[in-house]
Amino acid sequence: MKKTIKKLCILLTLFTASSVLSANEKVYKLSMATTWGETASPLIDTAKSMAKLAEEMSDGRLIIRVDSANKHKAPLGVFDMVKGGQYDIAHTASYYWKGKDINTLPFTSMPFGLTSPEQYAWFYYGGGMELMKKVYDKHGVLSFPGGSTGVQMGGWFKKEIKTLDDLKGLKMRIPGFAGEIMAKLGVQVTNVPAGELFTSLETNNLDALEWVGPSMDISMGFHKIAPYYYTGWHEPASEMQYIINTKKFEKLPADLQQILVVAMRVSAYDMYIHNYDMNANAWQEMKSEYPNIQVKTFAKDIMDAMKKANQELRTEMSAENPLLKEILDSQDAYMKKVREWTKMSDYLYLKDNL
Amino acid sequence: MKKTIKKLCILLTLFTASSVLSANEKVYKLSMATTWGETASPLIDTAKSMAKLAEEMSDGRLIIRVDSANKHKAPLGVFDMVKGGQYDIAHTASYYWKGKDINTLPFTSMPFGLTSPEQYAWFYYGGGMELMKKVYDKHGVLSFPGGSTGVQMGGWFKKEIKTLDDLKGLKMRIPGFAGEIMAKLGVQVTNVPAGELFTSLETNNLDALEWVGPSMDISMGFHKIAPYYYTGWHEPASEMQYIINTKKFEKLPADLQQILVVAMRVSAYDMYIHNYDMNANAWQEMKSEYPNIQVKTFAKDIMDAMKKANQELRTEMSAENPLLKEILDSQDAYMKKVREWTKMSDYLYLKDNL
Numbered sequence: 001m002k003k004t005i006k007k008l009c010i011l012l013t014l015f016t017a018s019s020v021l022s023a024n025e026k027v028y029k030l031s032m033a034t035t036w037g038e039t040a041s042p043l044i045d046t047a048k049s050m051a052k053l054a055e056e057m058s059d060g061r062l063i064i065r066v067d068s069a070n071k072h073k074a075p076l077g078v079f080d081m082v083k084g085g086q087y088d089i090a091h092t093a094s095y096y097w098k099g100k101d102i103n104t105l106p107f108t109s110m111p112f113g114l115t116s117p118e119q120y121a122w123f124y125y126g127g128g129m130e131l132m133k134k135v136y137d138k139h140g141v142l143s144f145p146g147g148s149t150g151v152q153m154g155g156w157f158k159k160e161i162k163t164l165d166d167l168k169g170l171k172m173r174i175p176g177f178a179g180e181i182m183a184k185l186g187v188q189v190t191n192v193p194a195g196e197l198f199t200s201l202e203t204n205n206l207d208a209l210e211w212v213g214p215s216m217d218i219s220m221g222f223h224k225i226a227p228y229y230y231t232g233w234h235e236p237a238s239e240m241q242y243i244i245n246t247k248k249f250e251k252l253p254a255d256l257q258q259i260l261v262v263a264m265r266v267s268a269y270d271m272y273i274h275n276y277d278m279n280a281n282a283w284q285e286m287k288s289e290y291p292n293i294q295v296k297t298f299a300k301d302i303m304d305a306m307k308k309a310n311q312e313l314r315t316e317m318s319a320e321n322p323l324l325k326e327i328l329d330s331q332d333a334y335m336k337k338v339r340e341w342t343k344m345s346d347y348l349y350l351k352d353n354l
Numbered sequence: 355m356k357k358t359i360k361k362l363c364i365l366l367t368l369f370t371a372s373s374v375l376s377a378n379e380k381v382y383k384l385s386m387a388t389t390w391g392e393t394a395s396p397l398i399d400t401a402k403s404m405a406k407l408a409e410e411m412s413d414g415r416l417i418i419r420v421d422s423a424n425k426h427k428a429p430l431g432v433f434d435m436v437k438g439g440q441y442d443i444a445h446t447a448s449y450y451w452k453g454k455d456i457n458t459l460p461f462t463s464m465p466f467g468l469t470s471p472e473q474y475a476w477f478y479y480g481g482g483m484e485l486m487k488k489v490y491d492k493h494g495v496l497s498f499p500g501g502s503t504g505v506q507m508g509g510w511f512k513k514e515i516k517t518l519d520d521l522k523g524l525k526m527r528i529p530g531f532a533g534e535i536m537a538k539l540g541v542q543v544t545n546v547p548a549g550e551l552f553t554s555l556e557t558n559n560l561d562a563l564e565w566v567g568p569s570m571d572i573s574m575g576f577h578k579i580a581p582y583y584y585t586g587w588h589e590p591a592s593e594m595q596y597i598i599n600t601k602k603f604e605k606l607p608a609d610l611q612q613i614l615v616v617a618m619r620v621s622a623y624d625m626y627i628h629n630y631d632m633n634a635n636a637w638q639e640m641k642s643e644y645p646n647i648q649v650k651t652f653a654k655d656i657m658d659a660m661k662k663a664n665q666e667l668r669t670e671m672s673a674e675n676p677l678l679k680e681i682l683d684s685q686d687a688y689m690k691k692v693r694e695w696t697k698m699s700d701y702l703y704l705k706d707n708l
Contacts, residue, residue, distance in 0.1 A: 053616055057411055059609035112707055115700060117471070117504075117630050124624070125631035150471075151699035214695070231702040255413035259613075262407055262620055269623040270478070276471050277479035279699070280692040287694075295698050303706055338634040339708065340641075341568070344649050345505035345633070346469060347704045348585040352657055353466055354697050 028252055030064045032089040033078045035096070038068040042215065042274045043240065046147045047091035050242075050267035057259045062252070064089065079243065083139055088248045091146055094132075094241045095176060102317060103135040106327045107143070109152075109235040111178060111310045113331060116148040116237040116272055118338045123239075126334045131327050142249055144264045146240035147271025150279065154230030154298065155210035156222040158201070161230070164302055173197060173209035177313070178234035184309035185302075201225055210234070214286060215278035223286045223293055231297045233306060240271065382606055384418045386443040387436070389429045389450070392422040396569065396628045397594065400501045401445035404596075404621035411613045416606070418443065433597065437493055442602045445500055448486075448595045449530060456671060457489040460681045461497070463506075463589040465532060465664045467685060470502040470591040470626055472692045477593075480688045485681050496603055498618045500594035501625025504633065508584030508652065509564035510576040512555070515584070518656055527551060527563035531667070532588035538663035539656075555579055564588070568640060569632035577640045577647055585651045587660060594625065 032051065036043040044066075051064035067087075069075040078090035079097050094107035107128075114122055122128040123145055136143040155174065161167060168186035179189040192200050192209075200206040202225050211217045213232075223229070242264045249257065287293060298306070318325035386405065390397040398420075405418035421441075423429040432444035433451050448461035460467075461482075468476055476482040477499055490497040509528065515521060522540035533543040546554050546563075554560040556579050565571045567586075577583070596618045603611065641647060652660070672679035 053612070056612040057609060057616060059607075115703065117627060120627045121631040121634070124627055151703050153699075213699070229698075231698055233703070233706070236703050236707075253413075255411060258407070258410040262411060262616060266616055266620040266623070269620070273471060273474045273478055276692070276695070277475040280475070280695040283695050283698070284691050295702075297702055297706065300706075337638050338630070341630070341634040341637050342704065343708050344583075344585055344637070345507075345567070346700065347708065348649075348651055349469070349505050349587070349590050350696065350701045352587070352651065352654075353590075354693065354701065 025061060027060065028062050028256060030062070030088040030248065032064050032066045032091060033072050033074075033081055033087040034066065034068050034090065035075045035078055035092040036069060037075075038070045040068075040216070042271055042278055043091070043147070044068055045274070046240065046267050046271040049270065050091075050263045053263040053267065054259055057263065058256055062256045062259060066091075079139075079141075082141055082243050082245050085245055085248070088245050090241075090243045092241055092243065093146075093238070094143065098177070101135065101139070102321050103323050103327065105177065105317075105324070106331060107132050107135075107239065107241065109238040110328070110331065111181060111234045112236075112307055114237055114335055114338070115342065116150050116239075118335065118342060119148070119237040119239060120145070120269075120272075121338060122331060122334045126338075127330055131330060135323065135327075136243070137246075140246050141243045142246050144242045144244075144261070145268045146242045146264065147268040147275075148240070149212060149216075149235075149238045149275050150272060151213070151232040152235040152238055153210075153213045153217070153232050154234065155208055156201070156217070156226035157208040157228040157230060157296075158204070158226045159207065160228050160294075160296065161298065161302065163299070164305055167302070171205065171207045173200075173206055174234075175210075178210065180313055181234070181306055181309045184312070185305055198222065198225075213275075213279050214282035215275055218282040218286055223290050227290075227292050227294055229293055229295050231295065233298065233303065240268070242268075379415060381414065382416050382610060384416070384442040384602065386418050386420050386445060387426050387428075387432045387441040388420065388422050388444065389432055389446040390423060391429075392424045394422075394570070396625055396632055397445070397501070398422055399628070400594065400621050400625040403624065404445075404617045407617040407621065408613055411617065412610055416610045416613060420445075433493075433495075436495055436597050436599050439599055439602070442599050444595075444597045446595055446597065447500075447592070448497065452531070455489065455493070456675050457677050457681065459531065459671075459678070460685060461486050461489075461593065461595065463592040464682070464685065465535060465588045466590070466661055468591055468689055468692070469696065470504050470593075472689065472696060473502070473591040473593060474499070474623075475692060476685060476688045480692075481684055485684060489677065489681075490597070491600075494600050495597045496600050498596045498598075498615070499622045500596045500618065501622040501629075502594070503566060503589075503592045503629050504626060505567070505586040506589040506592055507564075507567045507571070507586050508588065509562055510555070510571070510580035511562040511582040511584060511650075512558070512580045513561065514582050514648075514650065515652065515656065517653070518659055521656070525559065525561045527554075527560055528588075529564075532564065534667055535588070535660055535663045538666070539659055552576065552579075567629075567633050568636035569629055572636040572640055577644050581644075581646050582648055582650050585649065587652065587657065594622070596622075 034047045047066050051066050054062045076096055078092050081087045082090045094104045097104040132143050169188055171188045171190050173190055173192050174182050183189045198221055388401045401420050405420050408416045408418055430450055432446050435441045436444045448458045451458040486497050523542055525542045525544050527544055527546050528536050537543045552575055
């Protein structure tokens with residue numbers, strides 16, 4: 001009898017301990033697929049540092065496994081994989097899904113649109129998050145800002161572009177919405193896989209190409225063979241994106257939900273700042289090794305033609321999609337207001353301190 | 355005997371449960387003093403939202419009580435209170451401590467210095483955090499960025515400033531290091547308590563004053579009586595500061611330390627973005643109610659004289675303080691590199707899109 005009571009006693013003790021443990025220490029394991037390969041800094045670092053922060057803040061209760069595109073082999077399949085539940089989270093960019101849902105386009109960056117601080121202000125204080133939720137709720141996923149590249153450069157050109165005529169027939173790699181604008185200006189927009197870009201440019205199968213900015217362009221080597229580096233117009237604030245399967249998110253306890261949301265938010269801001277630093281370093285290195293690189297801005301008539309083409313395309317798309325119109329109108333109204341402040345603060349300060 | 359075993363058994367069960375609880379659910383209560391009053395948005399909101407995030411992410415295990423200056427009555431006493439252990443944390447600004455330790459000066463913002471994204475890049479990727487630690491370790495406190503106001507405006511002037519002569523004898527409220535620069539240009543730098551500023555300006559006991567920017571200036575009403583709003587030069591990136599008593603921080607378990615660090619970091623970035631939005635709104639409101647407000651920049655010879663005075667003061671201070679020189683040299687070297695990128699990205703983009 002004594003032995004039985006003792007055994008019961010031990011069992012009860014173990015049971016009590018484990019039930020307390022299970023309430024507070026249950027480990028939640030999530031999987032994340034990135035659109036980026038294993039070496040794509042600073043994009044992949046952002047996803048990994050987010051996962052690390054979540055694990056540390058949760059004392060190991062929230063573990064996120066990060067699979068790069070090298071692993072899952074479907075860089076542009078991550079939206080469907082999160083929607084379908086094969087992965088819980090993705091780190092990617094919203095505008096990749098414009099073929100599936102045109103309303104996803106404006107959450108990355110729009111030509112001649114908001115800068116990074118302006119766009120973060122629009123997301124968090126100007127109604128952007130609510131509009132993004134409206135778009136993504138339909139797909140059963142949640143979407144959050146995932147890190148800004150800052151202003152993307154206009155691309156590398158082998159010859160200087162002086163007039164609109166210089167663009168006619170120019171063979172250029174520039175994908176997405178910006179490519180549609182360039183096509184309207186007579187550019188022969190060409191799709192070339194990343195691994196063949198350098199050779200295509202070297203052998204004049206391409207006359208120009210757009211990639212990202214110094215931090216990600218430097219390892220591609222374009223600056224060694226195309227000396228004209230045009231300033232940005234088409235993606236002034238490219239924001240990456242986290243998407244999460246809504247049902248999976250809702251299964252997390254409230255504290256882990258908040259840990260995840262905060263880890264994503266801080267990693268996004270950090271990427272903006274990290275890439276700012278990487279761009280400064282990469283540009284210094286490029287410029288010192290290849291002092292003949294020239295930074296150019298497109299002439300006013302070229303810029304005006306781009307702006308006109310941009311407006312025409314936006315008007316066409318909006319006519320068929322009331323929600324897209326609502327989002328673009330919201331960004332336009334916000335920009336009208338916030339750009340006045342940007343002008344009198346950052347712009348006029350920089351003008352006297354270059 | 356059976357009863358004794360039963361009692362022991364119950365005790366053991368309770369003990370096991372409570373020891374598991376204490377490891378995972380011990381509540382840590384910290385106190386935070388802010389330099390700001392109860393209504394000083396967005397500064398006080400930043401401190402409060404940080405505390406809220408920490409509580410939510412820790413599931414109530416980390417509770418931070420926020421006392422505004424209305425409560426503790428010592429806005430500029432918070433550094434000593436954290437150092438002495440009366441409070442655990444403060445939300446304040448580093449340059450307030452330049453009288454105690456001159457090396458604390460450069461961590462807020464320096465005249466003609468780094469912009470907000472540039473300065474965050476310097477803090478987190480350019481060696482700034484390490485230098486700040488070097489300065490604050492001596493005082494037994496840890497220091498972290500606590501939110502940027504962005505570019506602060508140069509102030510409200512009743513008359514337009516056209517020449518250097520217009521500054522001679524001008525009665526202006528402009529505190530701190532910027533005031534020392536203005537004094538070198540012949541400005542009669544005057545200290546007036548915040549509550550008397552409007553009346554002093556109205557009755558011409560002040561000809562001009564510097565406050566913050568539209569978001570915080572609007573409720574002061576200066577725009578109703580001083581129509582010239584000069585653009586910023588003296589605080590292009592004013593960064594607030596969290597300070598924490600090092601011993602108190604070290605007593606927290608590792609997960610709560612990380613929760614606290616991340617909550618501070620995200621709240622700092624958020625303040626930058628929140629204030630960006632608030633400035634845009636406040637400026638729109640001011641400008642529509644008082645359309646005669648004119649935004650002005652100081653003429654080149656005035657700006658050059660300010661830059662010269664700034665350099666002279668920096669050289670004097672640095673000669674006596676090798677660590678200050680090390681910090682200023684680090685910022686200068688970083689700015690030389692990063693401003694090249696700012697110019698070709700944000701500046702040239704904005705130039706064509708104002």
